[in-house]
Every structure is written in structure tokens, then in C-alpha cells.
Amino acid sequence: TQLLEQSPQFLSIQEGENLTVYCNSSSVFSSLQWYRQEPGEGPVLLVTVVTGGEVKKLKRLTFQFGDARKDSSLHITAAQPGDTGLYLCAGPTSGTYKYIFGTGTRLKVLA
Amino acid sequence: EAEVAQSPRYKITEKSQAVAFWCDPISGHATLYWYRQILGQGPELLVQFQDESVVDDSQLPKDRFSAERLKGVDSTLKIQPAELGDSAMYLCASSLGQDLTNEQYFGPGTRLTVT
Numbered sequence: 001t002q003l004l005e006q007s008p009q010f011l012s013i014q015e016g017e018n019l020t021v022y023c024n025s026s027s028v029f030s031s032l033q034w035y036r037q038e039p040g041e042g043p044v045l046l047v048t049v050v051t052g053g054e055v056k057k058l059k060r061l062t063f064q065f066g067d068a069r070k071d072s073s074l075h076i077t078a079a080q081p082g083d084t085g086l087y088l089c090a091g092p093t094s095g096t097y098k099y100i101f102g103t104g105t106r107l108k109v110l111a
Numbered sequence: 112e113a114e115v116a117q118s119p120r121y122k123i124t125e126k127s128q129a130v131a132f133w134c135d136p137i138s139g140h141a142t143l144y145w146y147r148q149i150l151g152q153g154p155e156l157l158v159q160f161q162d163e164s165v166v167d168d169s170q171l172p173k174d175r176f177s178a179e180r181l182k183g184v185d186s187t188l189k190i191q192p193a194e195l196g197d198s199a200m201y202l203c204a205s206s207l208g209q210d211l212t213n214e215q216y217f218g219p220g221t222r223l224t225v226t
Contacts, residue, residue, distance in 0.1 A: 040220075041219055042117075042217030100156070101153030107156065108129070
């Protein structure tokens, strides 16, 4: 069974600090997606990474796909209160069209 | 910008009652997904449609849950009878197709509380 484990589960930081969230698996994924979800809302897609070693930037967010395509990271520079939310990674399971989601990282940025 | 629509946004029901949720995907999206999300956890796939056909419903509790997408456009998820453990956020998502790089777009969800 393919699993996506995220760490840390919870993170509370001060505005202006940097942070990294990890998404790990023992299985290879053809692609991984990162979402941010605010309370009471659906997840919003941030980025899709497809190629091993790929790095994508979205303003202050940097996403990296591991060379072996088994892991990914999300780095936020100078976090702001608006970054607060649940960060989820997701990917398609091999041999099926079914997506699985990671366990999630709940981030709180304090002003 | 096109969005996935869901209704209702909130639903409170008593256990043993029937409840239904509706989803209208982004126009042109052939693949539709229903997920259940327990508070603080990642979404879990309940059922996936490709057009009007079910592709995966392995995690759908079929004794009480049913889903349909009769014309391959909008979809309904039903629970009958509802149980206390069904309290969760029910999310609908859609994508252009089943290609593994196709991006999923989520609706705002329906928050179900069973009392």
C-alpha cells in the first residue's frame, strides 16, 4: 500500500521565519501535488511536480521533488499570517488512477 | 474562473436519516471525485467517476453510501442511513481526465454533522 507521510504534523512559528514541510513515501510517484486548505474550505492546488529533482517557485514558496520521486518538500521563506492553513501533498498510486493524500501539516503563523 | 460547485455547504442531520450532497464539476472535466475528510486529516477517496462510469469505489461503504453521475456531468452522493461516524467534510473534485498528471480542482465541500 502506497502511503504519503508528512512532517511535521503541526508547526507554529512567528511571522518572518522560514520553514520546511516534508512529504515522504517508500514508493515512487509519477507526480506529486501540493495543496493548501483553509478551515471550512476545499484544498487549493499550489503546484504539481513531475520530474525527479524538479524545483518550482511560487512567490515565497519553493517546492522540490526528490531525485528518486519518492519525496517532496515545501519551503516557505519569511512566513506570513496568510500562509496559515493545512498543507497537503497528494499523488497518484501506481497502476491505478487513484490519488492518495498525505497526512497533512497544519501551519500557524503568528503575527 | 471556473469552479467546482457543491451544495449544501453545511448539513446537520440526525442519525438514521438520509442525506444527499450535490456536485457540479468544472465544465469539460470528465473525471469527478468524491472525498471524505476527517477534521485535521487528508482527504480519503470514496468514489471516482470517468464520465458516467465508476472507476474506483473500493473505499465507499456500499451498505449505506451511493453515488451517481447519470449524464456524466453533475453528481450526487447519498448516505442512508447516516451514522454518527459519518460526520466529516465531503469534498468533490474534478479534473480533465484520468491522466496521472491531471490536476484536481476541489469544491468548497459540504460539512456534515450527524447528531
